Amino acid sequence: MENKDKINSSRRKFIKNLSSGTALAVTGLGLYSLSSCTSSSDEENTTVLTPEGKLVQVPKSTMKEMAYEPVSPEESRQGIPGKKWVMVVDLGKCKNARKCIDACDHHHQLTPDRPYIKVLEMKDNEKSAPYWMPKKCFQCDNPPCVKVCPVGATYKRTDGIVLIDNERCIGCRFCMAACPYSARVFNWGEPPVAGDHEHYSPETSVPSKIGTVGKCDFCPDMLRQNKLPHCVVKCPNGVIYFGDENDDTVTNGDETVRLSTLLRDKAGYRYMEELGTKPRVYYLPPVDRMFPFEKNTEENSES
């Protein structure tokens, strides 16, 4: 137990560092040269991670901000090596604050009528209490959408993510008919595009293109920068845990836990397991609620 806590605490530190959210990057080469220089004491230091996994203090002035260049459509067909991304949504904590939707809409430049994330009001049977269920793409391991796509515009990667290449998509919408979770949205008209996008990457899903399909992508552009997806970071209640199945670790930004322990102790399940789609998104049952179920509270009516 003690041992596990240690692991947890070091992981927490690690992930905190990664998710601290500054767009700073340091090349390995830069770090080596830094270690030989003497840093003057009046400079502000910051902690960075070396490729060897060591945490070192370096002066901020020696670091430069680098614009992240998303990978090309071809590269996006490969997953991030060694990873198996997984998400756990704790239904006991969701109060329909809708911050995940806002963050997702903002970063993917979506209009409110076609969000990638929906928070659904669910009620399993007449007697049970209603609850909020945040729903995104389940990134199935047996994805119906990928099976039916006639041109390989949507594909499954080694890291478990299902992406769409909207430069390949022919707009037949067969994947939308096939998806049992209604996870996909279509650009029926010309989608609004903000900013300058020289290179389209399926990893950012930006910009959307008219006549093509879009959906939640687990933000692989953030994952490549060792950051958490926008919805995880922005959730005020720590509902969404995200991590790597190979590491058996997930985090909601505040706490980092073992995936297997979490699923075992809290009876994690996958939505409609019987469909055989093998989702990569798990749910924890809506027990021990943090909030009463309320519709139209100030927080969830503002959006």
Added chain:
Amino acid sequence: MKKDKLTQEFKTERERKVLGHLVFTSPKYKLWVAFLILIIIFGMFGYYRQLRYGLEVTAMRDYTSWGIYISNFVFFVAISLVGSLISSILKLNKNDWARPLTRISEMIAVAAIICAAVIIIVDMGRPDRFFFVITHLRIQSPIIWDVIIISTYLTISLLLLFISLLPDIAVCRDKLTAIPKWKKFMYRVLAINWKNSDVQIAKLRKVTTILAITVLPVAFAIHTVTSWLFATTWRPGWDSTNLGPYFVSGAFMAGAAVIIFAMYLLRIHLNLKEYITNRHFDKMGRLLVLLSLVYLYFNINEYLGPAFKMVGVEGEHIIELFTGKYAPMYWLVQVGGLILPIIFLIFRPFRRPLPIFIISFFVILGAWFKRFLIVIPSLQHPYLPIQGVDESYLHYNPTWEEWAITMASFAWLLLIITVLIKLFPVIPVHDKIENKEEVEPKSLKNEAS
């Protein structure tokens, strides 16, 4: 032109009857073509708007992601099966009475399959990337199976139409004098040196028999694969192993109705009463009853199980069809387009040309809306509840652009058939002219063997 027409002479009354419509153009015909072109232009304007503003101009949205384009596509695929019904099933079973109907059924089949292919492109969000279907194809997608089988069926149908036309094209080449030069040239080229020699005739018979046999499994496959477009998705309303035979039987019923409809119009407008007789209507009426009964059987199979169990969303879907917002359409289609036609057509008086023409019209109408009911309500009942979307996402009422394009697709269908009839004899004329002895049964027997 006008002078030419006067020089056209037919040796016999028979020749005049079956070839006359290739030479003489009535004002009625011109009006009809102009009418069709007008509808097509209107539809093209709708399509222009769709290309310009995207599929937003349709009423389709994220839940109802397929609309009347797809249901219309299924309808066209369905009626294209008529070609194989008449020129394969009836022919191979030596139903000689159906011989005058082969040409028109093959023409309808070719026209319908072309329109089906076109309407699918209309439905695409990115028609500019159509060729990705070939350059990036992934064989496990049922859409690719559909592309392959549709092109196969189109090829065989075209061959079937063309090969059996050869002797008739030669007749046109030899007998028609009062036609413009391009037509003479066309007949000469298309007849590919047909001389009516015994060797040629023997070969022709062999080839048409091979084609008649080949087209049958392909015809079954084309509509079964089309049903798999639905059955291979994770949708409660389409999750049925019955879908293949259900689609195929429905297609044969619709096809038989279409041929009756066409027979009546041809008979009236081309004055072919001697070739398309009351007996043909009577026989086709019996056939339609049989095919409708088969379809009724699969209909019961399709709905009884789910309606008995009422499982989850599938139950909601059934309730919506039986008593909900789609109930009026559902019962009109099932009763008016299936049950009543069966009851009426059992009685001989209703198998006379005019009554059966009207009944067929309702069968066709029912068949079209039946496909609407197969495609749209199922999409509106996904596993997860529809929440938090714009009001427009909850309903599906096709926009004028969609209707205009759909109407234009019908106009295309009719225009292709009209032009084919104008260019080629719609009643197989070859042996009717060559064997002047009026030994129709004998010549038919030869052809069928």
